[in-house]
Amino acid sequence: MEETKEKRIELAAFIRWINEKGWSPGTSTNYSFLHPEQEDKIVISRSGIDKTYFSEDDFMEIDREGKPAKGSEGIKPSAETLIHCELYNLFPSTRYILHTHSMPGTLLSGKKEWEEAITFSGYEVLKGLPGISTHESEVELPIFANDQDMDRFRLLIRDNQNRLQTGGFLMAKHGLYAWGNSLQEAKRHLEIYEFLLTCELNLLQIR
Amino acid sequence: MEETKEKRIELAAFIRWINEKGWSPGTSTNYSFLHPEQEDKIVISRSGIDKTYFSEDDFMEIDREGKPAKGSEGIKPSAETLIHCELYNLFPSTRYILHTHSMPGTLLSGKKEWEEAITFSGYEVLKGLPGISTHESEVELPIFANDQDMDRFRLLIRDNQNRLQTGGFLMAKHGLYAWGNSLQEAKRHLEIYEFLLTCELNLLQIR
């Protein structure tokens, strides 16, 4: 673990910042990065940690199939570890994966009328998402039904790979996954989606 | 009091954190823990303290019937002390009780149409509550009418013991009680309920 200490410190600080925003209630949410030197390893947040106090020691190492790696044996990884594994496999340039559990993401993903996606249209901030160069764009943030069976959910993501080109998706009544080729990029995608979800929620609340 | 100093410091910091979130307006809310060595004693916040500046010295010790214990004679405990006493009696594994007074809790508990409970359904975050292992659950957060007569209110809680298995209830236009076997667990229950109340309020505000 020692060789990733700096990255773990940086990501832990980011996780506490996320928590301050109210985006990780209870012990929800999880976070990972690809080991910078050993790409067969993923460094991921442990299960059940309160993100208010999350530290660089609250990570563990797993292999690309979600099994605890040497030095992390016996530690329980997040229940959603396989989602991380699958995203790293589907998008090989991905280096960081972030999962938040904000109120707007939880609420909007649970509305029946949007069973498949929320569409954002005409927003300047869309230009911060992969492949978008003008506000005259439409971006679909896919919504997948929540599932406790992670093997099944992993296949669902794989089957929907073509819908995951803009760096994020929602699990219904569960929250947002966002990723990128660096912490900076993953953070940018995350912030943009959280911002847009807040916009859309407030728009729906206008009489 | 000296032997509980570390726990008082920890809880006082948590109380100021609650206050920063706006969940303890005026001098509202109260907090307690069971004395770790003398289980006939409860350490509870004093009455009338502004939680912005709450410190480890703003606690007192009471017995299991709410009377000031030796060393705390003449200090006024919170008006709602008997609620704490009753919860420790009903749920013997409880170690911490937390009471917040947030806007969503205050407002939603006062809606006439929900005179008995608010039901949360299908949320991933429900898995952080006692006995819940899947999002495919329904959890009822009981609402009790507010009452200035604490002897009467205490009996009401006792009569409703079977509805209090998921670690929380609301007093109408008054706020949330949440508890757990540790500060970490009580905090988790509290955050989950506050998060869900905010979700439900925003859902009701969608046109």
Add this chain to the structure above:
Amino acid sequence: MEETKEKRIELAAFIRWINEKGWSPGTSTNYSFLHPEQEDKIVISRSGIDKTYFSEDDFMEIDREGKPAKGSEGIKPSAETLIHCELYNLFPSTRYILHTHSMPGTLLSGKKEWEEAITFSGYEVLKGLPGISTHESEVELPIFANDQDMDRFRLLIRDNQNRLQTGGFLMAKHGLYAWGNSLQEAKRHLEIYEFLLTCELNLLQIR
């Protein structure tokens, strides 16, 4: 000024805390306390100061009619100084007066249908207001039309003295005045009214 330094430091810290909450946009809002030794003097915030950076040096001394006192000649007091003078005269036990400019207070005071008052009913937190001992109470927070003529507005307050027994009033589309016999009490009244205004606004936003 020197003899009030400690009180100015304490109030300035409180003012920056108010600002952090977003309750003093632009250079709005003003604050005062009665000189603790010379009751013919009021210590009040100067005009036009950004509250983000408000310090103990941003006060001045005025007499009970709002004229700059010795040592503060040539400094411009807040435009609303006469409101403070009148409240100290009407309620002789008052020691602190606080004026915020929050979004809920600004917005709700401007609704035509509440030209005279907002009524708060059944809230536990009402018990923190003067003379209220049960949640089974109704408290009216008076709303007065905004006015640039402070001599006229002062008379309006005087004429409505009997409606000002619970420590606060609103100026329409302008904000809240709250006061008390100590900073602690004035802060309590302020927080309670701001909390209740947020509740009522959210209640109106439920479909």
Add this chain to the structure above:
Amino acid sequence: MEETKEKRIELAAFIRWINEKGWSPGTSTNYSFLHPEQEDKIVISRSGIDKTYFSEDDFMEIDREGKPAKGSEGIKPSAETLIHCELYNLFPSTRYILHTHSMPGTLLSGKKEWEEAITFSGYEVLKGLPGISTHESEVELPIFANDQDMDRFRLLIRDNQNRLQTGGFLMAKHGLYAWGNSLQEAKRHLEIYEFLLTCELNLLQIR
């Protein structure tokens, strides 16, 4: 650059404060000031910087037509640099220009029914805007359609100069520009408009 170091430190701190409020999601927003000694130079934020960590080194110097000045060759200025250039030309006393990307500004500017302006009426806080001395005023905050062609957008601003006398405008689904003769004044205009946008959004959300 060295001679503007103090001003860059001051503005960078302000930019991080803006970010904390959630008004600069992703790498959105930009900020500038006129070089205090060489009025043919503008100091402006670089393109693509996350404002969470914005520092005094994240500025660059450009000429009045938006070209990188000596010492800043090869650095990419913000895409919206020409908006800054045009505003400094149209309003020669302007010293600071601030651009935020808040949720209320983004959302309200995108409502079809307000294609040209949002009108604020009767608010006390209007008195903090240029030329307004009473709350009995109406101020129009112009809304311009978003545009990726900055040469064209610049002309649009020029043609609407007479509508820009109160220190701000909105770009649809993009955010607010505000300016002033000092950082203090520009900040005041910015805060007032953001406050009023939040008021109007909440007003529209009342049932």
